[in-house]
Structures are given as C-alpha cells and as structure tokens.
Amino acid sequence: MKARVHIMLKTGVLDPQGEAVRHALGSLGFEGVSSVRQGKVIELELSETDPAKAEAEVARMCEALLANTVIERYDVELV
Amino acid sequence: MKAAVLVFPGSNCDRDLAVALRQAGFDVKMVWHKDTELPSGVDVVGVPGGFSYGDYLRSGAIAARSPIIAALRRHALEGGYAIGICNGFQVLTETGLLPGVLMRNANLKFICRPVELEVATTNSDFTKGYEPGARVTFPVAHHDGNYVVPGDVLAALRGEDRVAFRYVEDLNGSVDRIAGVLSENRRVLGLMPHPERAADEALGGADGRALFAGLASLGVSA
Numbered sequence: 001m002k003a004r005v006h007i008m009l010k011t012g013v014l015d016p017q018g019e020a021v022r023h024a025l026g027s028l029g030f031e032g033v034s035s036v037r038q039g040k041v042i043e044l045e046l047s048e049t050d051p052a053k054a055e056a057e058v059a060r061m062c063e064a065l066l067a068n069t070v071i072e073r074y075d076v077e078l079v
Numbered sequence: 080m081k082a083a084v085l086v087f088p089g090s091n092c093d094r095d096l097a098v099a100l101r102q103a104g105f106d107v108k109m110v111w112h113k114d115t116e117l118p119s120g121v122d123v124v125g126v127p128g129g130f131s132y133g134d135y136l137r138s139g140a141i142a143a144r145s146p147i148i149a150a151l152r153r154h155a156l157e158g159g160y161a162i163g164i165c166n167g168f169q170v171l172t173e174t175g176l177l178p179g180v181l182m183r184n185a186n187l188k189f190i191c192r193p194v195e196l197e198v199a200t201t202n203s204d205f206t207k208g209y210e211p212g213a214r215v216t217f218p219v220a221h222h223d224g225n226y227v228v229p230g231d232v233l234a235a236l237r238g239e240d241r242v243a244f245r246y247v248e249d250l251n252g253s254v255d256r257i258a259g260v261l262s263e264n265r266r267v268l269g270l271m272p273h274p275e276r277a278a279d280e281a282l283g284g285a286d287g288r289a290l291f292a293g294l295a296s297l298g299v300s301a
Contacts, residue, residue, distance in 0.1 A: 013227065016185050016252070065144055068137055068173070070180045071227060 001046045003058045004077045005066055008039035013071045042066055051078050080105050080295055084125040085151070085167075087112045087142045092128035092164065092275060099275035100125060103291035112145040123160040123294055124151055126167030128220070128273060138181060138223040139169030148174055160294065161267045162205065165221055168259070168269035177260055177269045178236070179228035184221070185252025191220040193284070195247040196258055196272060200240045203261050204297055205268045208289030214247065215286035217272035224271040226253035226260075236260055244270055 009015050015037050022036040044061075048054040058076045067074040082105040086093045097107045100123070108118045117124065131142035142148070148170075155161055155176050163171035171177045184190060193216050198209040209215065228236065233254060236242055244259035251271075259270025274287030 013182075014185070014252075016183050016187055016225075020187055065136070065140065068140070068180055070178075070229065071182065 001048060001051070001054050002079045003044045003046055003054060004079050005042040005044065005058060005062060006039060006075045006077065007042065007062075007067050007072050008037060008074075009071055010073050054078060080123070080297065081118065081121045082107045082123040082125060083110045083117050083121045084108070084127055085110050085112060085147055086127070087129070087131035087145065087170075089131045089133055090127045090129035090166070092166075092273065093125075095273075096125045096127045096164065096275045099278040099287065099291050100294075102278060103288070103295040105291075105295060110147060112142065112147050115146045115150060117147075117150045117154055121154065121159070122297060123162065124154055126151070126161065126163035126170050127275075128165030128167055131166055131170065134223070137169075137173070139166055139171075139173040142166075142170045143173035152176065155262070155267055158264065158266060160204065160297070162294070163267075163269040164273055164275060165219075165224075165271055168271055169223060171267065171269045176267050177262055178232045179226055179260065181221075181223045181271065182225040182227050182252075183223055184225050184250075189220075189222040190224070190251060191218075193218045193277075194250055194272060196244045197247055199242040199245045200261070202240055203243060203265045203268065204293050205261075205290050206243055206293065208293040215277075216284055217274050217277045217287055218283075219250065219272045221251070221271055224251045224253065226257045226271075228254060228257075239263070241265070243268055244272065 018036040018038040062074040082100045100107045169181045198213045241261040246256045274290045277284040277287035
C-alpha cells in the first residue's frame with residue numbers, strides 16, 4: 001500500500017518562498033495570481049495492508065518526524 | 080567542569096565550539112550522534128552549528144531524532160545545561176527542548192556577517208557575564224533563522240524573561256527580533272548567532288567569551 005502525505009504551512013504562517021514564487025510568476029507575465037503557498041509531498045511504500053491501520057501509522061509518523069506541527073499541517077492520502 | 084559537543088554528519092562548528100569551551104576551562108569530549116550515552120559527569124552539552132544531514136526534510140529535523148538526543152533529553156530534564164548554536168538551535172527546537180521554529184529567512188537570503196545583538200536578559204548562567212542591555216557582536220551564518228513561535232508562547236517567553244538575545248535591527252524576520260531563547264529552567268539556550276566564532280580577538284572579536292566564562296563558573300560538578 002502506498003501513502004501520500006501532503007504537508008503545508010498552517011494558515012497564517014507567512015511563506016516567504018511562496019511569496020517569491022508569486023513575484024517570479026508576475027515577472028513572467030502571469031497575472032492574477034494573488035497567493036502562492038509552497039508545501040511538500042512525501043510518498044511512502046508500506047507493507048501494511050489494512051487501510052485504517054496504515055493511515056493511523058502514517059499519522060504517527062507525521063507527528064513524530066514528517067511534519068513540524070508548530071507551523072505545518074498534514075493530510076494523509078492512501079493511494 | 081565537563082562539556083560534551085555533539086557531532087552529526089554535516090556539523091561544521093563542532094571544533095570551534097570545543098575550542099571556545101576549552102578556552103573557558105572546560106574538559107571537552109566530542110560525542111558522535113550514534114552514541115546513546117553522554118560521558119559521565121557532563122555539565123554542559125553543546126549542539127554545534129553546521130548543516131546536519133544536509134538540512135534534509137527541515138533544518139535540524141533528522142539530527143533531532145538521532146540516538147544521542149535521547150541522552151541529551153535526559154540530561155536536560157535532569158537540570159543539565161545545554162547550548163545549541165545555529166543548526167544546534169534548530170535541533171533543540173526540533174526536539175521540543177526549546178519552543179518555536181526557525182523558518183527560512185524572510186528575505187530568502189543566506190545571511191553571513193557579523194551582527195549586533197542586545198543581551199536581552201542577564202538572568203541566566205549564559206548571560207550573567209554581560210551588563211544588562213549590553214550590545215555584543217557575533218557572526219551569523221544561516222538560511223533558516225527566522226524565529227516563529229505561537230502568540231501564547233511568545234507572551235510566555237517575554238513574561239518569563241526568556242528572550243536571551245535580540246538582533247538590534249531586524250535581520251531575518253524573526254518575531255520580536257529574537258536571536259536566542261532560554262528554556263523554562265533557564266539552563267538550555269538556543270541562539271542563531273555564533274558566540275564561539277567571537278571568542279578570540281585574533282579572529283575578529285571576543286564578545287562571545289563572557290558566555291562561555293559564565294558557563295564555566297557554574298561549579299555544578301563540584
């Protein structure tokens with residue numbers, strides 16, 4: 001089973017890299033981009049076959065290492 | 080007085096920190112990240128600057144989960160002293176021994192130059208050797224030094240006088256210009272600027288010496 005973890009900065013946390021990307025898009029002539037937020041996608045190959053157990057285990061991994069929950073939120077997707 | 084300096088793959092200020100501690104009178108041991116115990120009787124643990132694990136995932140994140148960190152955590156919880164400088168500060172926030180996060184500098188630039196700091200509290204063994212409100216110059220060299228902390232924690236840091244150093248002028252976007260913070264028991268310090276690189280006049284300044292001298296005068300191993 002494969003899990004995909006999406007990690008994004010929490011709402012309200014300033015994302016200077018996203019801001020820089022927004023500026024760069026503007027200088028390339030792409031208009032109308034009012035905000036850019038940059039995050040991470042982490043894909044995991046799991047031996048677990050039970051979806052509920054897999055999801056719970058990946059959530060524990062997020063809390064322990066993959067995300068810094070002071071500033072980041074995460075979503076776990078089983079694929 | 081005994082000190083241990085942790086060494087991770089990618090640490091690059093570990094020997095500078097050892098030199099500064101030795102100069103202050105410490106017996107210093109280098110400790111590899113895969114070790115599970117600190118040398119017995121260690122008074123101060125130094126978590127050095129550098130780019131542990133190439134800053135993979137987040138700065139300090141992988142180092143903060145290495146075997147030696149469990150021993151560091153026990154040391155801190157038992158009231159032992161620890162100082163994390165630059166990447167070491169990032170490691171200490173990732174372990175949860177210090178609050179907050181060091182995010183990418185607000186201007187996205189790697190900032191590498193001497194900066195002026197204000198000693199924000201002298202109520203700690205790290206800063207007791209400075210005059211209240213003293214200005215000191217330490218070098219900085221970081222990409223991720225933008226200190227972010229939830230509002231309630233910031234209020235606690237201020238209320239409990241736990242901001243140890245502030246940038247005199249905004250440097251990297253850090254909230255309240257915070258450059259270094261203390262733990263609740265005031266025995267763990269994390270800071271982005273490098274006092275160990277300002278511990279010898281021959282190397283461009285000695286404003287950092289008072290910090291290591293303060294630690295050396297603890298006498299806790301007696």
